[in-house]
Amino acid sequence: MNQLIEKSxxxxxxxxxxxxxxxxxxxxxxxxxDCQVCCKPINFLISEDVDGELLINVYSDDEAF
Structure with missing residues (x-):
C-alpha cells in the first residue's frame, strides 16, 4: 500500500x-x-537518510544540486 506523506x-x-x-x-x-505562493518552479530531490526517514531537498533554478 502506497501512502502519501505530507511534509512542509x-x-x-x-x-x-x-x-x-x-x-x-x-x-x-x-x-x-511550482510554489503554491509565488508560483516559481521549485526543484525537489527526494532521498532517504540512514534511519529510513524521507529527506526532501529543495532548490531554486539558479542553485546547484
Missing amino acids: IACPYCGETIDILIEPFDLDQQYIE
Missing part, C-alpha cells in the same frame, strides 16, 4: 512554508513543482 518545506524563492505530498516510491527522484 520552505520555498527557496519566497521563504513561505508550503505543504507538499510525497509518494514513498519517489525516492531518489528529482522533479519540479
